[in-house]
Amino acid sequence: MRCLSRVKNIELLGNEGHNSVLVIGVIHGDEPQGKFLIEDYIGAHPESPLLFIPCLNPDGLAAGTRTNANGVDLNRNFPASNWERTEKNEFWGGESPASEVETQFLISVIEEYKPKLILTLHAPFKVVNYDGPARETAEKIAQIIGYPVEEHIGYPTPGSFGTWAGVEKGIPTITLELDETCPVENLIEPVSKIFDMLSF
Numbered sequence: 001m002r003c004l005s006r007v008k009n010i011e012l013l014g015n016e017g018h019n020s021v022l023v024i025g026v027i028h029g030d031e032p033q034g035k036f037l038i039e040d041y042i043g044a045h046p047e048s049p050l051l052f053i054p055c056l057n058p059d060g061l062a063a064g065t066r067t068n069a070n071g072v073d074l075n076r077n078f079p080a081s082n083w084e085r086t087e088k089n090e091f092w093g094g095e096s097p098a099s100e101v102e103t104q105f106l107i108s109v110i111e112e113y114k115p116k117l118i119l120t121l122h123a124p125f126k127v128v129n130y131d132g133p134a135r136e137t138a139e140k141i142a143q144i145i146g147y148p149v150e151e152h153i154g155y156p157t158p159g160s161f162g163t164w165a166g167v168e169k170g171i172p173t174i175t176l177e178l179d180e181t182c183p184v185e186n187l188i189e190p191v192s193k194i195f196d197m198l199s200f
């Protein structure tokens with residue numbers, strides 16, 4: 001596995017590249033599970049055909065914040081048609097759509113590598129949420145990890161990654177909300193099975 005692309009300290013890792021499944025961790029800096037689980041999996045599966053961004057938000061991870069260093073919730077910064085200017089709170093979507101370097105990097109990766117499915121790892125809701133044509137894969141993931149499938153998270157998410165990639169670009173996009181009360185070591189087994197399942 002090698003670094004295929006990088007901006008600042010955000011890395012895209014993979015072997016094959018184009019038209020693979022893209023797995024993304026730590027869009028929110030206070031949800032560190034994704035980086036741990038991806039790095040553990042890569043260590044055990046260096047020949048994996050999947051594409052990985054272990055940590056999209058390194059500044060938020062270092063600071064322990066949901067947002068990036070500019071105070072922007074990256075999951076509200078995507079140029080979906082429902083992006084809106086909001087108050088500067090923890091869900092602030094930025095000054096304009098795709099204003100943030102992290103958002104721009106992920107958009108450029110998707111435009112170049114054209115993933116056939118995208119899985120993002122979040123916490124803490126214990127649900128498999130999906131956007132776009134991803135219900136069947138969401139159900140397979142739900143069976144492995146034992147969380148319910150829900151098409152909508154239950155609150156408005158203007159400028160979310162799922163709306164931009166899944167609904168508007170039509171790429172099957174799954175948001176796996178992990179159980180943050182579960183020790184992350186105990187998530188290795190089910191999440192590895194999910195990555196294995198997505199490898200075929």
Ligand SMILES: [Zn+2]
Nearest residue numbers: 028031122123
């Ligand atoms: Zn999140």
